[in-house]
Amino acid sequence: MSSKLSVGIIGLTNVGKSTLFNALASRRLAETAPRPFTTIDPHEAIVPLADPNLEKLAVIVKSSIGSDPKIIPATVTFIDIAGLVKDAHKGEGLGNKFLAKIREVDALIHVVRAFEDEKVSHQHPTHKVGSIDQIIEDIGIVNLELELGDVGKKPVIFVLNVEEGKLQKIELMNRFINSIKVKFEGKVITISAKMEEELIDLNKTERMEYLKELGVEKSGLEKLIVSAYKLLDLSTFYTIKGGKELHAWSLKKGLTALEAAEKVHTDFAKNFIKAEVISVNQLLETGSWKPAKENGLIHLEGKDYTVQDKDVIEFKV
Numbered sequence: 411m412s413s414k415l416s417v418g419i420i421g422l423t424n425v426g427k428s429t430l431f432n433a434l435a436s437r438r439l440a441e442t443a444p445r446p447f448t449t450i451d452p453h454e455a456i457v458p459l460a461d462p463n464l465e466k467l468a469v470i471v472k473s474s475i476g477s478d479p480k481i482i483p484a485t486v487t488f489i490d491i492a493g494l495v496k497d498a499h500k501g502e503g504l505g506n507k508f509l510a511k512i513r514e515v516d517a518l519i520h521v522v523r524a525f526e527d528e529k530v531s532h533q534h535p536t537h538k539v540g541s542i543d544q545i546i547e548d549i550g551i552v553n554l555e556l557e558l559g560d561v562g563k564k565p566v567i568f569v570l571n572v573e574e575g576k577l578q579k580i581e582l583m584n585r586f587i588n589s590i591k592v593k594f595e596g597k598v599i600t601i602s603a604k605m606e607e608e609l610i611d612l613n614k615t616e617r618m619e620y621l622k623e624l625g626v627e628k629s630g631l632e633k634l635i636v637s638a639y640k641l642l643d644l645s646t647f648y649t650i651k652g653g654k655e656l657h658a659w660s661l662k663k664g665l666t667a668l669e670a671a672e673k674v675h676t677d678f679a680k681n682f683i684k685a686e687v688i689s690v691n692q693l694l695e696t697g698s699w700k701p702a703k704e705n706g707l708i709h710l711e712g713k714d715y716t717v718q719d720k721d722v723i724e725f726k727v
């Protein structure tokens with residue numbers, strides 16, 4: 411079983427793919443400084459998923475062991491795949507190489523240019539750059555290459571890269587989104603890659619204040635990370651190792667306790683006896699593991715148990 415689920419960032423050239431990728435990659439650095447995620451490839455970013463349950467669980471753990479546990483969030487891997495051009499499937503612009511990379515990922519983020527900027531050239535401007543017609547045409551070009559390149563059907567999120575000033579123009583944004591939805595299948599998110607890149611240098615509090623000033627509730631990046639996670643059809647389970655390490659793990663939906671154990675530790679899978687399981691909400695309501703156990707809320711499961719989203723699992727080996 412391949413445990414590395416990834417999302418490839420694709421699109422024409424000069425649409426803001428790398429700008430978006432850099433913002434994603436830096437968010438990782440900003441929020442997970444204590445944990446050195448080893449970078450295998452500069453085009454690959456392992457990004458933590460914000461999860462309010464982790465902080466709540468940490469409070470519970472602290473109240474029973476007296477110190478703050480180390481928190482390790484679940485992650486999504488994003489890959490910056492260089493731009494596709496027309497006739498990529500015939501090998502244009504290293505097209506074959508990029509198409510091969512696209513076949514390897516599990517889902518796609520298709521970045522589409524919706525910003526206007528004379529200084530940034532457009533590959534095929536037959537319409538006004540940033541117009542709905544241009545957007546639809548751009549998506550069509552890339553989709554055709556994917557089809558001819560035999561990429562196969564993959565879940566996709568369209569990211570409309572707009573100027574930051576346009577983000578609050580809800581009506582305009584909805585018009586963009588709806589026009590895409592009429593023609594193509596997939597989720598659509600509006601984002602300003604450039605703004606997200608500028609947010610990198612701010613800390614969490616400054617970032618929130620800045621967004622508030624702009625009249626935006628959440629950074630587009632957060633929305634995108636959550637959507638990508640959903641797109642991969644993952645569920646989350648939690649382990650609390652010795653009360654010291656709080657770990658969120660992602661698992662394809664429908665997998666078993668044994669497969670979950672394998673993710674945590676190969677030895678866990680080999681020596682699997684049973685698993686103690688409780689939903690995170692029940693554990694949070696009860697306040698700690700011991701009373702939950704005494705009240706019969708923790709159930710014993712075997713290897714074949716289908717892991718449910720937001721299970722807290724204690725593997726017995």
Ligand SMILES: Nc1nc2c(ncn2[C@@H]2O[C@H](COP(=O)(O)OP(=O)(O)O)[C@@H](O)[C@H]2O)c(=O)[nH]1
Nearest residue numbers: 423424425426427428429525527530572603604
């Ligand atoms: N004005 C403007 N420029 C942008 C925006 N996003 C990206 N760019 C610029 O467009 C150019 C191409 O961006 P890049 O991320 O390298 O595109 P890629 O070829 O798709 O990876 C760069 O000069 C970026 O600074 C945006 O939202 N607004």
Ligand SMILES: [Mg+2]
Nearest residue numbers: 427428492493
């Ligand atoms: Mg690029």
